[in-house]
Amino acid sequence: MNAFELYNSTKVVFGEDRVSRLGELVQPFGKRILLVYGGGSIKNSGLYDQVKAQLAGIDTVVHELPGIEPNPRLSTVNKGIQICRDEDIQFILAVGGGSVIDAAKAIAAGALYDGDVWDFTIGKAVVKQALPLGTILTLAATGSEMNGNSVISNWETKQKRAFGSRLVYPKFSILDPKLTYTVPVNQTVNGIVDIMSHVFEQYFSLTTDTPLQERFGESILLTVIENGEKAIANGSDYNARANLLLAGTYALNGTLPIGVVTDWATHGIEHEVSAIYDIAHGAGLAIIFPNWMKYVYKERVDRFVQFAVRVWGVDANGKTDDEIALEGIEATRAYFTRIGAPATLGELGINDENIQRMAEEATQFGPIGSYKKLAKEDVVNILKASL
Amino acid sequence: MNAFELYNSTKVVFGEDRVSRLGELVQPFGKRILLVYGGGSIKNSGLYDQVKAQLAGIDTVVHELPGIEPNPRLSTVNKGIQICRDEDIQFILAVGGGSVIDAAKAIAAGALYDGDVWDFTIGKAVVKQALPLGTILTLAATGSEMNGNSVISNWETKQKRAFGSRLVYPKFSILDPKLTYTVPVNQTVNGIVDIMSHVFEQYFSLTTDTPLQERFGESILLTVIENGEKAIANGSDYNARANLLLAGTYALNGTLPIGVVTDWATHGIEHEVSAIYDIAHGAGLAIIFPNWMKYVYKERVDRFVQFAVRVWGVDANGKTDDEIALEGIEATRAYFTRIGAPATLGELGINDENIQRMAEEATQFGPIGSYKKLAKEDVVNILKASL
Known part of the structure; x- marks a missing residue:
């Protein structure tokens, strides 16, 4: 066995109907929220309404970035970074599967970086600060809900690259098995x-x-x-x-x-x-x-x-x-x-x-x-x- | 499966000679340290000297509480609490097995509590604040190095009781298998x-x-x-x-x-x-x-x-x-x-x-x-x- 460090700063909140705790979990991080999600499935399932109600309950201002792709794209991440800067976002909430969470992590790191977020994936820069983020997971797959990894795709150059940082571990991840029923x-x-x-x-x-x-x-x-x-x-x-x-x-x-x-x-x-x-x-x-x-x-x-x-x-x-x-x-x-x-x-x-x-x-x-x-x-x- | 929360705030630093990182790990927490340990074994093994050298290297003031018993006693914990108050201790370092760590946790919680630390074990009070602590583990046994549990004994009343709190998770625990060779x-x-x-x-x-x-x-x-x-x-x-x-x-x-x-x-x-x-x-x-x-x-x-x-x-x-x-x-x-x-x-x-x-x-x-x-x-x- 080699030497290692073991540390994980994400709090997992697991169980039925745990989205009811969202407001309480977001509250410490600020009032200006970016909500990141994928297609319409969270609207069809009612999860979107539940999330909005929770965020309204703690009196937040919510901006939205829908349309995260299954292989999340740099161009979409850049849109999110722009919203964070324009709207002085304090917390990012990712609702979806691994792609949505990975995009949120890239946005969180990119928003506070004075350069191209792609730099993190090619070793040109390391993440020195990031906005806090949380997740509501809707798909059992990537593990992104409890780690600091993110994979994004540059569709222009046909490149898919990863970066990792302690600073983009989600502060919390809500895992409700029922949210995965409709997958x-x-x-x-x-x-x-x-x-x-x-x-x-x-x-x-x-x-x-x-x-x-x-x-x-x-x-x-x-x-x-x-x-x-x-x-x-x-x-x-x-x-x-x-x-x-x-x-x-x-x-x-x-x-x-x-x-x-x-x-x-x-x-x-x-x-x-x-x-x-x-x-x-x-x-x-x-x-x-x-x-x-x-x-x-x-x-x-x-x-x-x-x-x-x-x-x-x-x-x-x-x-x-x-x-x-x-x-x-x-x-x-x-x-x-x-x-x-x-x-x-x-x-x-x-x-x-x-x-x-x-x-x-x-x-x-x-x-x-x-x-x-x-x-x-x-x-x-x-x-x-x-x- | 029932609902649950999963969160562990301890960083484990595992491997040979990892005590060499002690100074760097303690540094963020302050200059006034209480060093808690058991019998003379850490002196015989050279670990004590190594710890002292690391703490000297970051320019700290170290007070000591040796003599933690295998079933750590309330009276000893109270001594530690008194030192914390008298000397304005900012960080507690436990060097030893589970008993030493458990005592350190009770001291950490008791130092900032205006009452008898035994109260935590009988449900009369819950821990609301605690001094930060770290550990160097010398015995594979209790798991106390990565949780918020503490068991202490009241020798006068012949009672052994436990308490637990998120606030007494060690900030770090150094685990070097070689430190357990002499067990x-x-x-x-x-x-x-x-x-x-x-x-x-x-x-x-x-x-x-x-x-x-x-x-x-x-x-x-x-x-x-x-x-x-x-x-x-x-x-x-x-x-x-x-x-x-x-x-x-x-x-x-x-x-x-x-x-x-x-x-x-x-x-x-x-x-x-x-x-x-x-x-x-x-x-x-x-x-x-x-x-x-x-x-x-x-x-x-x-x-x-x-x-x-x-x-x-x-x-x-x-x-x-x-x-x-x-x-x-x-x-x-x-x-x-x-x-x-x-x-x-x-x-x-x-x-x-x-x-x-x-x-x-x-x-x-x-x-x-x-x-x-x-x-x-x-x-x-x-x-x-x-x-």
């Missing part, structure tokens, strides 16, 4: 894949002697596997939705990476695919991850053997390590297929046209990943296997 | 039992549909079981010590009780035993917990079946639920015995003399526990079985 099946599926992928990026590590972190990762995977199918079968299954929501938060709230060298190559590759094709992040991960696994598993087969046995219940009897590992990878692919996730880029209408460009972009700052360091040619191979 | 075997054993007991109190619950919390609990137990014996065999096994330390923190840092009705009856009973006999908390728990388990398991046998199978690898084939559950309980007892923990109160020289009194005290505010609500007679039965 369509395909988005539920993408969320499941996203959560599992977050675990994979931290679980498949060359760091040894981290039994607790590994078992925590397996705990999240097993919970998602069991409850994912229940939530797909019945979107209004409270416990399935609650367990998915909690698993999604724990998959990326800093519990798994402590003392561990993490990988994140597959996310890097997927970001290049969705930067060009604007596909759902979860769909891209479902396609690429099993191919990454097959490409890298021999670097440290024992971790894949453990994964196969503990997570998928593979019977190791009389099999070689390679056979066990491959069975675990096949079980992963089979699960993704069973819940309705795509297995090839071809299914999404993507051909080999941009593979060189995507691999070039993914490795522009050098090889990616840590379990196996991937150079451009490795990324090309993984993408080709994903066609 | 004697018997204290290592008591720590192992304490950690496992913390999981038991939160795992054996009537709350259903909490798969993630249950699996997290099992993860901690399996990690402690594997690494406990390694740490006992070789006190300087870095990874064994590191894994125990991390498991101890996670067992009581708020990860396990979210959305769950927890029990804590066994801790309540043990507190009464150690209040009178001043035995080590871990020793008392090792004796009482298996007897509690046998007394209550039928309330919800499936949780005990799951425990037996997942934690102890009990083969369920062809057995009744009762048989499986009892096999898991026996495996727990056998593990405690194998690592050298006591199995009966008799081994500690305790007879039936004070059983009625202890049961009376334990239930003075009504039945205790939640898995099975225990009235005075139930506590008497469990204590008798523990003789």
Whole structure:
């Protein structure tokens, strides 16, 4: 186990009808609020009205930035930054899934930065101050509700980049499983894949002697596997939705990476695919991850053997390590297929046209990943296997 | 799963030689420090000198309160409170195990309270403000390094009571596995039992549909079981010590009780035993917990079946639920015995003399526990079985 710091400043308020506490939670942060959200779903569900009523109850002035895209765009983030400056915004409230929260974080950091917010994603600047933000989560997926990460897309340059900062951890996140009842099946599926992928990026590590972190990762995977199918079968299954929501938060709230060298190559590759094709992040991960696994598993087969046995219940009897590992990878692919996730880029209408460009972009700052360091040619191979 | 809040304001700094960061961590909190510790072990190990050098490096005035007892006493806490008032202390640094940290928390809360700090433990007052505190942990056991709990003993009245407050979470806790190398075997054993007991109190619950919390609990137990014996065999096994330390923190840092009705009856009973006999908390728990388990398991046998199978690898084939559950309980007892923990109160020289009194005290505010609500007679039965 390596040295680490463990600290998370977000307060999670979890349970049915917890939006009723919104006013009390926002109150300490000021009166001038920017409300950030996506499409019309929060209006259809009544959540928008509830939020507005809570904010009215504490006598706030609310400005709105609707229309955050599924891969949130720099241009939209810049609109939000402009509103913050023009209206002297004191607090940002994100209502939606990970994209909405990521956009809110970029706005929070950009509003107090005298330059282009994109600078944070390319290492040209670090966040030194940010407006406080809070979230109401409506989708179990990204974990953005309890961390300092944000991913935004520059649609002009077809680039998708991330930044992270202690300063953009949400002050609070309200998680009500009932708010996820109306999530369509395909988005539920993408969320499941996203959560599992977050675990994979931290679980498949060359760091040894981290039994607790590994078992925590397996705990999240097993919970998602069991409850994912229940939530797909019945979107209004409270416990399935609650367990998915909690698993999604724990998959990326800093519990798994402590003392561990993490990988994140597959996310890097997927970001290049969705930067060009604007596909759902979860769909891209479902396609690429099993191919990454097959490409890298021999670097440290024992971790894949453990994964196969503990997570998928593979019977190791009389099999070689390679056979066990491959069975675990096949079980992963089979699960993704069973819940309705795509297995090839071809299914999404993507051909080999941009593979060189995507691999070039993914490795522009050098090889990616840590379990196996991937150079451009490795990324090309993984993408080709994903066609 | 029930509704819950998840928030932990402690920053854990984990790894070898992390005491070198003490100065930087203390600096924001002021110049007038109260250093709280136990016996001479931190002087023998060189840790005391290192701490003093770090505090001198940031130009602080350090007052000291040595001699915190293994079951920290109200009278000692009151001494610390007096020093805080007389010397206008701004920050409390606890260097030691859970007892030292618990005493520091009580001092932190008591220093700013215009009354008897004991009031917090009997519900006569709640903590409204507290001095900030930090810790350097030297023993994997209580979890006090990352929570707001404190247990203190009133030696005059033979009472041991707890209080909790958001305001006494340590601002930081430094966890260096090497600092636990010199912990004697018997204290290592008591720590192992304490950690496992913390999981038991939160795992054996009537709350259903909490798969993630249950699996997290099992993860901690399996990690402690594997690494406990390694740490006992070789006190300087870095990874064994590191894994125990991390498991101890996670067992009581708020990860396990979210959305769950927890029990804590066994801790309540043990507190009464150690209040009178001043035995080590871990020793008392090792004796009482298996007897509690046998007394209550039928309330919800499936949780005990799951425990037996997942934690102890009990083969369920062809057995009744009762048989499986009892096999898991026996495996727990056998593990405690194998690592050298006591199995009966008799081994500690305790007879039936004070059983009625202890049961009376334990239930003075009504039945205790939640898995099975225990009235005075139930506590008497469990204590008798523990003789």
